[in-house]
Amino acid sequence: MKNPISLFFLFLLAGVASCSSVQVGGNKGPVVAKVNDQIISEGQLRGRMNPRGISQIPAGEPESAGMKDKNQALNELIDEEVLIQQALKEGVLANSERLRREVMREYFQYKFPVGKEQPTEDEMKAFFESHKGELEKIQVRHILFRPKKPKDPASEEQARRKTEGILAQLRSQGKTPQFSKMARQFSDDETTKDKGGDLSFITQEKVVPAFWDAASKLEGSGAISNVVKTEFGYHIIQMSEDLRGFEPNRGSIRRHLATAKKKQLYDDLLRELRQKAAVKINDDVVASIQVAEAASTAK
Numbered sequence: 547m548k549n550p551i552s553l554f555f556l557f558l559l560a561g562v563a564s565c566s567s568v569q570v571g572g573n574k575g576p577v578v579a580k581v582n583d584q585i586i587s588e589g590q591l592r593g594r595m596n597p598r599g600i601s602q603i604p605a606g607e608p609e610s611a612g613m614k615d616k617n618q619a620l621n622e623l624i625d626e627e628v629l630i631q632q633a634l635k636e637g638v639l640a641n642s643e644r645l646r647r648e649v650m651r652e653y654f655q656y657k658f659p660v661g662k663e664q665p666t667e668d669e670m671k672a673f674f675e676s677h678k679g680e681l682e683k684i685q686v687r688h689i690l691f692r693p694k695k696p697k698d699p700a701s702e703e704q705a706r707r708k709t710e711g712i713l714a715q716l717r718s719q720g721k722t723p724q725f726s727k728m729a730r731q732f733s734d735d736e737t738t739k740d741k742g743g744d745l746s747f748i749t750q751e752k753v754v755p756a757f758w759d760a761a762s763k764l765e766g767s768g769a770i771s772n773v774v775k776t777e778f779g780y781h782i783i784q785m786s787e788d789l790r791g792f793e794p795n796r797g798s799i800r801r802h803l804a805t806a807k808k809k810q811l812y813d814d815l816l817r818e819l820r821q822k823a824a825v826k827i828n829d830d831v832v833a834s835i836q837v838a839e840a841a842s843t844a845k
Contacts, residue, residue: 579620581627586620594619658811665803673799674792679751681795685786686761687725687743690735692779708732709773709780716770716782723770725784734779747789757781762790 575588595614639645665673674681691709695701712732716723726742733739750758760774764785771783789795 579624581624582631584627584631586623586627590623591616591620594623654812654815657815658808663804663808663811665800665807669803670796670799671792673803674795679749681749681799682790683747683749684761684764684788684790685747686745686764687729687784687786688735688738688745689725689729689733689743689782690779691732691781692734705780706773706775709782713770713773713782721768723768723784725770743784744786747787754778757783761785 575592577585578588578591579586595616633639639649689709689712691705691712693701693705712728716725716728726744729743730739733743735743738744748758748761750762753761754776756774756776760771760781761783764771764783767785767787769785771781774781774783
């Protein structure tokens with residue numbers, strides 16, 4: 547015997563699924579039909595008659611192009627409604643986890659249309675100002691020379707001279723210095739040398755002050771620093787990409803705030819609905835359920 551859920555959707559697909567859904571056109575205007583207690587409005591009928599929308603009719607074609615006969619459209623809506631009502635009576639929704647989740651998703655989209663969660667310009671700028679340390683970042687490469695004996699003057703001088711020599715070679719290569727190649731060949735940083743010295747994106751909080759101070763002063767992709775001394779040794783730094791300032795971070799800030807606002811809307815709605823609902827939990831039954839038993843039952 548076929549699954550009743552599959553049969554239900556088979557009917558919809560075979561008979562009426564060439565149109566999007568009962569909701570096409572919106573539940574607006576006078577009542578054109580009633581199926582038990584559920585109304586079918588003029589707006590729904592008009593939407594079903596013109597499933598692709600007037601705006602999608604190719605130029606030069608009459609507005610009637612692609613329009614359905616109104617009696618055909620009305621009968622489709624009635625067929626859908628009687629099927630849906632019967633499916634609900636037979637417990638299709640209650641017995642289908644997938645359908646329940648789909649209904650919840652559709653309800654949330656109905657309750658909070660696209661755009662409602664979008665942050666304002668002021669909200670985005672305020673967020674940027676309060677999170678500059680995390681958001682402002684630059685992508686850099688570096689070549690590192692470590693003194694063989696840290697704090698030993700001769701060793702320090704040798705490392706500094708090596709660094710200056712490589713810097714001179716890079717500058718002699720003009721506008722297209724072979725920084726990655728030189729990093730692979732000479733750098734003492736075993737973590738990054740095979741990646742051409744790439745440190746990926748760094749923020750002020752992730753590197754030592756002297757390194758950030760030098761890197762943050764570089765202007766434009768490809769710019770190369772002078773020799774930089776840190777506790778790790780002597781560096782040459784090259785700017786790869788600069789994501790400082792509000793504009794380079796606008797997109798990521800918008801997505802972050804929209805996600806946070808959507809979650810807040812969802813949480814507020816659930817809190818409101820749970821306060822209104824009569825929820826009674828049987829603690830004894832819940833306590834008696836073991837994790838292993840629940841996993842076994844779910845299989």
